[in-house]
Amino acid sequence: MASVHLRGVGKRFGSVQAVDDLRLDVGDGEFFVLLGPSGAGKTTTLRLVAGLERPDAGRVLMNGEDVTELPPAQRDCAFVFQQYSLYPHLSVFDNLAFPLRAPRRRTPEAQVRSRVERVAAVLHIEGRLGRKATELSGGEMQRVAIGRALVREPQVFLMDEPLSSLDAQLREELRVELKRLQRERGATVLYVTHDQIEATTLADRIGILQQGTVRQVGTPMEIYDDPRSLQVAQRLGMPAINVLPVDWFDGPAHPQASHIAIRPEDVALQAGGAERAFEVVECSLVKHLVVAERAGVEVRVRTVLDAALGPGARLSLRFPPERCLFFDSAGQRIP
Amino acid sequence: MAEIRIRNLHKRFAAFVAVKDSSLVLEDGKFVVLLGPSGCGKTTTLRMVAGLEYPTSGQITLDGEDVTFRRPRERDIAMVFQLFALYPHLGVRDNLEFPLRNEGVPRGEIDRRVRDVAAILRIEHLLGSRVGGLSGGDRQRVALGRAIVRQPKAFLMDEPLGTLDAEFRELMCVELRKLHDRLKTTTVFVTHDQNEAMALADHVVVMNDGEILQADDPHGVYHFPSCVFVAKFIGRPPMNLIEVTGPVAPGAQRVRVDGTAVDVPAMHAGAERALLGVRPEHVRLVAQGEGLAAQVRHAEYHGSHWVADLDTPAGALKAVVDRAGRPREGDRVGVAFDAARTVLFDAATERLLPSASTAAHQPAMRHG
Numbered sequence: 001m002a003s004v005h006l007r008g009v010g011k012r013f014g015s016v017q018a019v020d021d022l023r024l025d026v027g028d029g030e031f032f033v034l035l036g037p038s039g040a041g042k043t044t045t046l047r048l049v050a051g052l053e054r055p056d057a058g059r060v061l062m063n064g065e066d067v068t069e070l071p072p073a074q075r076d077c078a079f080v081f082q083q084y085s086l087y088p089h090l091s092v093f094d095n096l097a098f099p100l101r102a103p104r105r106r107t108p109e110a111q112v113r114s115r116v117e118r119v120a121a122v123l124h125i126e127g128r129l130g131r132k133a134t135e136l137s138g139g140e141m142q143r144v145a146i147g148r149a150l151v152r153e154p155q156v157f158l159m160d161e162p163l164s165s166l167d168a169q170l171r172e173e174l175r176v177e178l179k180r181l182q183r184e185r186g187a188t189v190l191y192v193t194h195d196q197i198e199a200t201t202l203a204d205r206i207g208i209l210q211q212g213t214v215r216q217v218g219t220p221m222e223i224y225d226d227p228r229s230l231q232v233a234q235r236l237g238m239p240a241i242n243v244l245p246v247d248w249f250d251g252p253a254h255p256q257a258s259h260i261a262i263r264p265e266d267v268a269l270q271a272g273g274a275e276r277a278f279e280v281v282e283c284s285l286v287k288h289l290v291v292a293e294r295a296g297v298e299v300r301v302r303t304v305l306d307a308a309l310g311p312g313a314r315l316s317l318r319f320p321p322e323r324c325l326f327f328d329s330a331g332q333r334i335p
Numbered sequence: 336m337a338e339i340r341i342r343n344l345h346k347r348f349a350a351f352v353a354v355k356d357s358s359l360v361l362e363d364g365k366f367v368v369l370l371g372p373s374g375c376g377k378t379t380t381l382r383m384v385a386g387l388e389y390p391t392s393g394q395i396t397l398d399g400e401d402v403t404f405r406r407p408r409e410r411d412i413a414m415v416f417q418l419f420a421l422y423p424h425l426g427v428r429d430n431l432e433f434p435l436r437n438e439g440v441p442r443g444e445i446d447r448r449v450r451d452v453a454a455i456l457r458i459e460h461l462l463g464s465r466v467g468g469l470s471g472g473d474r475q476r477v478a479l480g481r482a483i484v485r486q487p488k489a490f491l492m493d494e495p496l497g498t499l500d501a502e503f504r505e506l507m508c509v510e511l512r513k514l515h516d517r518l519k520t521t522t523v524f525v526t527h528d529q530n531e532a533m534a535l536a537d538h539v540v541v542m543n544d545g546e547i548l549q550a551d552d553p554h555g556v557y558h559f560p561s562c563v564f565v566a567k568f569i570g571r572p573p574m575n576l577i578e579v580t581g582p583v584a585p586g587a588q589r590v591r592v593d594g595t596a597v598d599v600p601a602m603h604a605g606a607e608r609a610l611l612g613v614r615p616e617h618v619r620l621v622a623q624g625e626g627l628a629a630q631v632r633h634a635e636y637h638g639s640h641w642v643a644d645l646d647t648p649a650g651a652l653k654a655v656v657d658r659a660g661r662p663r664e665g666d667r668v669g670v671a672f673d674a675a676r677t678v679l680f681d682a683a684t685e686r687l688l689p690s691a692s693t694a695a696h697q698p699a700m701r702h703g
Contacts (some may be wrong), residue, residue: 033542038471038503168571170531176633201635237638243358265639265658286533287558288616304616306675308554 002155009058020212036209042192054293078154082161084145086133257326264302266323337488344393358703371542413487550702563685598674600692608682617676618654626669
């Protein structure tokens, strides 16, 4: 396995700057997740690492060695795409064996068999090896697509939203399996997604990608607890962090502060309430969410309630000072 | 204005029964989601409401009028197949006008309706633009506009978001719900995705093997699942199901799980063997030695909380833990349950056992 470093990498498509002066360090054996909305440059970044795109500027390093000019085959990355791309006329076994049988690798057939079987067992598709790829369900096909990457021992795994086409239950199961596999093998994984749950549950470290630039890198807990900008604070957390006027803060706020932000699970809720009362807009016992409004500002509160509060019910909210984050008018965090 | 009633609806394809003797009242103005795994009969039910299939027996009424064997065009109902389909080479206005021109609606009427729809969706400023240059969100709104411009009595949607990529699916869910809040047009929406169902629905109808298992609001389906299937199908992670030791007697307020006493709401019925159902967010980690003994196998970080996988003598459990209480792999802990939030199922029939808490809940929908 290898480390991957991007240094000042830029890539433009026509008038669109997909990736701009990008710096990224993925350690050997690290599960690194790039989290961002569509159009942020996630897929382009993966393709630049794989060698499927050539950067306009900057260098790509693997294990410290400059691979910017190397073709994809010599970089030895295993790519998993969002939409499974299997050979429909081949069996599951042959699909899994395909990368090992490539002329350049010439793996002995006995070894092919044992590796395919091991990967199939891990992904719970051992009973499907004789089937044609087209006879599988969507979830099984995506397992085979992931399996085809796992049979190899590449320098790095590149994964482009590999779970997003699956239904909720399968996504959850494969998420746990993927994390376990990566740990057991000490694999280097660069994984891109727009799904924050995948990011916080899978990642050793997350890079928040916006408009082709990495805004912040850190462990999931660092990013969640200690965001450097309002944009980053709003990227993690479901429901999203509350952004409130600074004069709602109980106590002396920093003079530069223009907004306070507080996570929905940190807002304290009491029924009734006097002068600073909020009105319930929405209450869901399923989502454990109360949305309350005052002066046109909505506050989301995450709490497990016993009974629903009706729309219009009054309550008071408290924003514990130690849980409040401050941001200036440009959206930068004030420590 | 449209209330849809389904009475004893039955549909057989050769030897296969797709929908079994189902009855349901879909109230006017509600967003109703038919939810279930593939092959459960949800799409067949929708197609019968649309007139794309005729039932083997049973009746469908629209505002009291029998439409069971009417053709699709003779029911004032719009079937929406996919919401992403726009003509990329046409402008926004042409895309919106297309369904109306197709039906021979007069010019003046077309202009009026396109103006109304554009106002509802706040896309007036885009009417002159080409579809190709729009942002994802604007594109979704135009697609929605195309679906609603016909102004039918009800919308029928068959996995309309299925082929969108995940992020647009979520955005579209939000837009769709906002739109419904404004228009209040009766909507029947078919999906296998419970996230979509819970995000969109006023009422959820859970189906499996051609049968309606439960019809209620999201709260009812989530907290009082009618059977083990619904308990496992709804909620991620799903409800924990734990074997109860020995029989449960009517009136019982306490059961035993692997030698540990667990409080439950007063039972209105008993069972020889029972399963205790409790959602992961109603499982609490307590000090070792209290409650049910458990060991943390794995913990996933979700930002606002952790999801802990626990091994207990009664089997594997999942618990939602506050973000401050990080569970560590290998930790030995005790497990307790919020008594008021527990339910029991008869292990033989897999059906919910009535109790003081289930009796206090009024289902939001009628079905049979």
